[in-house]
Amino acid sequence: MLRPQEKRTGFKQGNQLGKLAKKEIMTKVLTFASGASVNATRVVIDADAIESKTVIHALNPRRQSSLTLDSVRDILPSIKDEGVHTEGVAIINSQGVYELLDSSRRRFSCLLANKSLPLWVIDNGVIEGDLVAFINTTQAVKGLSYRELGASYPAIMSEKGLNNINELAEYLGLGRETCRKRYVAAVIADELIKIFPDCEGIPNSFYVKIAKVEKVLKKMNYSVSDFVHRLDLRTVDGLASIEGKQKAICDLMSTLASTLDDGETKKLVWATESLAEFDEKNKYAKVSRSSDNRCLKIELSRLSPELYVDLVDFLKTKISD
Template identity: 25%
Template sequence: MAKKRGGSPLGNAVGAAQAQQAAAESNLTSLTHQLTNELEKSGRSAAEYLQKQFGIESVGQSMQWQLASGQSAHFNEVIFSYEQVRDDTYVTFDVNGRDQSLLTEESLQDLNSLEFQQFYPAVGREIDGKLDILDGSRRRAWFLLQEGRVKEFRILVTQDDISIADAKALAKQLQTAKEHNLREIGKQCVAIQQANEGITQAEIATQVGLSQAGVSKAIKAASVDDNLVKLFPVVNALSHPDYTLLDKVMKACGDDVNLTEFVRRIGKKIVNIQAEYSTQDQKDVIISAIKAELKITEAKQEKDKAEVMTLAQFSNKSMFARKRVKGRNFSYEFSRLPKSLQDDLDHAIAQVLEKHQG
């Protein structure tokens, strides 16, 4: 019987699959160079060829940028539909630095001119068949809010292997249209903190180009609960004093249940804020509602404040015995008492409870 043609000469030898893969990658590189040369000879553009062969619609703009590491990356401009942007693009906060959850319709109104003309393409890197948007995440969010009413979105795309460090540096260089707000900067600081155990705020300040006090304020802004922040249509309008107020609300509420109820009450109060009001006017109304509700919460806390009575004095300051009364509830609290005394207290309590139960 004749041998089947087209098999691998390596057969099933150890390492055969890896060798075939390496050979294929080498062939791809060679074919790419050959294709480039042939296109130049024929006078055809790569954009035209890609559009015809693979259905990638390109507007022809192509450029090479030098990265922070000294390496370079090649970018081609392509046009994506609404469905492609929705399904095949994403934003990595640690790279892009823009909090996508805060990009509301109100905060993106300054981009409404995109309906007629996208002057600047977004910039992205291809990873596993999808695009990680380095710059233009606000434009992307605005485009997605149109839900297909605007047909095209332009993106400069690189398929070159860009490191995380180079991607971050490039995103920072490209980001010129809208400065990151205090909360976004705070989240960047927190990400640096989590990635570098033991790093000081002074060291973080050097990395992000802020003062140490600025880093402290930004981190406080980042720590505020998302549900409080989302009460504001345009988060960029919030300043450090506003975040200080929101931090005070969180401390007054104490837990998620009370905070959720607080947010619900504020939401009911501000539901009729008119969209035509200025950003500042909307913020002022919401801040006033929060301050008024916070006063009610704090007054209730003061009224419900627990009364604490000392039951005994000890020479050791870390030891205590006290009774706490709040409304109809009360409790006994003890600290660092010897085991023998704990046993006596348990016995005494059991006797008293048994007597009254009888």
């Protein structure tokens, strides 16, 4: 249920909101980066209507899948005790649903705490550039991570036919290093990020370290899932702070990757056996197995092309089963 309030003159932002008559409609004017001004009307979305009456605007880059109790730990206690004091900003779509330009963490917390969500609802017709600029200026409480900021970069490069970070940075009007850091963070495998509590709240400096870990895994053709399963998180569970857990996990990842890179690659032994004997010189069929039983290599030489096709088709069938 929505609770619009009656119009009044001389809007003054502050703690006067609770003193107004329930039926009073509150409005104010918002000015955007281009200089355009639009009217905004205050509405309050009851807790039981938030799920159905609000969604996150498509331009809002906050990763909703990463919202957890840990990621809203800075605002959830006060919302539980006192409700939301600072209104979000939204537009209303043709289905009557409010699309939130900001306040996705407040929305998530209200759902957890069963509290109402106050919003300033702006008139439609605001240009996309103004909406993007507004969203970028509303991240004062918890800024967007490099990963969130760079999430759209791979798609932009593909759509615009950009070949490298330099071209991407020029297109976006960013410094090359800023663009590179965001891109690197955005393309890291999800499994290596999701392991962190408040995974979008890790320090931006961690992304370089995690990217190096992923580089080692790719070099060794090592499964990311296997790597994550090998991490011993029992010592991390005992740490009190989220920040402490984040650092400990990053250190564990770097240490394990270093062990794989420096140790296992040097100790890896291949056992090779012949699959058949041939009289013809340089004609052979052999298989090699790694000492850790994770890798298998089949080598064929000077056999018929038809046999190669049959073998590849057979392997594809077996692997997909």
